[in-house]
Amino acid sequence: YKRITVKSLVEMKQQGEKISMLTAYDYSMAKIVDAAGVDVILVGDSASNTMAGHETTLPITLDQMIYHASSVIRAVERALVVVDLPFGSYQSDPKEALRSAIRIMKESGAHAVKLEGGIEIKDSVKRILNAGIPVMGHLGLTPQSIYKFGTYTVRAREEQEAKKLLEDARMLEKIGCFAVVLEKIPAELTRVVSGELNIPTIGIGAGAASDGQVLVIHDLLGMTHEFNPRFLRRYMNLYEEMNVAIGQYVKDVKNKDFPNAGEQY
């Protein structure tokens, strides 16, 4: 099979083929996700929550993102691998943003980076693009700004915010981003933005009109059973299945059932 490139994604949009994207943060999971045919693997800063147990995405560092990204890259043969620039690694000035993006590309071997925000980070995105590094945008609910908003509720319901989001999306396309994530915005706004842009939109909690969908792998597998937003479709209840399997192992050890005669040398 052919490797997915940033060009393939734009072609998928042109041909009306929806883009599938999922997160992965480590080698073993990335191997399974890639083999199952997911087009884009996102090494999201959601690793701060899922892998490290932080309440927000803010604490994860650039070094930690590079560790996750390089683990994923070693597993992937087909998917395009996009890595989040973590909070604090690009907001202070465009030069630092470029340095951070270069570190990710060089030290992990990733194919592209993702940054949260619109006009506020325009110069940084431009710099990174000028260095030949593909950039994915991220608008709507931007978890790195959680303390500015105070909640994880739906964004851009009001006209002013919706208008800014559309302008930001247009700007990101104009300066050369290859795709934009739209997180937790009304389905109708997703339809408008996706219709306006030639580059693909990838939605999460943003309805059916985006050119692709993204979910956090732990949510899709049902490993995070306390997280229940309306947009989430669970394809497994892995929390329960793992709990039963591990409980059985504990029992077998306690009962001296494991290992049995055939399971030793």
Ligand code: KIV
């Ligand atoms: O970090 C992440 O997982 C993300 C996706 C939810 C888009 O940014």
Ligand code: NA
């Ligand atoms: Na993210």
